C-alpha cells in the first residue's frame with residue numbers, strides 16, 4: 001500500500017496520533033494539548049471531535065497540526081502557539097510580552113468576587129495586569145464595577161487594552177503604564193488585586209522551558225528572595241485602598257507567612273492565607289476565604 005492509498009486521517013485518528021507523538025516527547029498533558037492544537041488546526045470544536053470523530057482532516061489541516069505539534073515538542077506552550085488562553089470564563093490574547101495566565105490565579109478571582117455582590121458598583125485596581133486577565137475576569141463577573149490595570153510594560157498594556165476591547169469591557173476598564181499604583185490618589189479603590197512576579201531570581205534557571213523561555217522575565221523575577229514586589233506593594237496598597245477596602249495578592253506556595261507579615265506591618269487586620277484547589281497557599285487577603293465562605297451562585 002502506498003501513502004496515497006492509506007486512509008485519510010480523521011479528527012479521531014489525528015488526535016490520537018498527535019497525542020502519541022507528544023507523549024513520546026514527554027509533554028505533560030498530551031491529550032489536552034493535542035486536542036487544543038487539533039481544534040485550532042481544523043476549526044473543529046471539542047464537541048465536533050466527540051460527536052463527529054470520523055470527519056476527514058484535510059492535508060492542509062494535517063500539515064498545520066504537524067507544525068503545531070513540532071513547536072510543542074520544542075516546549076513552546078500551547079497558549080504561545082495559538083496566541084490565546086482561556087482564563088476563568090474569558091478568552092484572552094497572549095503575546096510574548098505577557099505572562100500566560102495560569103489556572104492557579106483563579107483562586108485570586110474566587111477571593112475578589114466574594115468582596116462585592118453581583119450588581120454592586122465598586123472600583124478595582126489590578127497592579128501588574130499583564131494580559132489584563134485578573135481585572136477583566138472580575139469585570140466580567142461584576143457588571144457595575146469599573147477598574148484600572150497598571151503595568152510597567154508598555155507592551156503588556158497594549159495587549160490588555162486589546163483584550164478589554166475584544167471582550168467589550170473597554171467601557172469599564174482603563175489601563176495605565178506606571179509602577180504599581182504610582183499616580184493614584186490615596187484611598188481611591190474598593191478592591192486592589194495583584195499577581196506580582198514572585199520567583200526568586202536564582203530559581204528562574206531551573207523552571208520548565210515553557211515558563212523560562214516563554215514568559216517575560218518582568219513577570220517572573222521577584223528579586224533575590226522572591227518577595228521584593230510584596231515589599232513595594234504592601235505600603236502602596238495600604239495607601240490607595242479605601243479604609244474598608246479589600247486587597248488580595250497571589251503568592252508562591254511557600255511565601256504565605258512572610259507576605260502576611262508584610263501586610264500586617266501596614267496595619268491591615270484579619271489578614272489570612274487562602275489555599276488553592278491543590279491545597280497549597282495561594283493568596284494573601286484581608287477579605288473572605290472562599291473555602292470558608294462559599295461563592296454565592298449569582
Ligand SMILES: C[S@@+](CC[C@H](N)C(=O)[O-])C[C@H]1O[C@@H](n2cnc3c(N)ncnc32)[C@H](O)[C@@H]1O
Nearest residue numbers: 101128129130151152179180195196197218219
Ligand atoms: C506574574 S505577572 C501577572 C500578569 C497578570 N496579572 C496575570 O496574573 O496573568 C506580573 C506582571 O507585573 C508586571 N510588573 C512587574 N514589575 C512591575 C512594576 N514595578 N510595576 C507594575 N507592574 C510590574 C509585569 O510586567 C507583569 O505583567
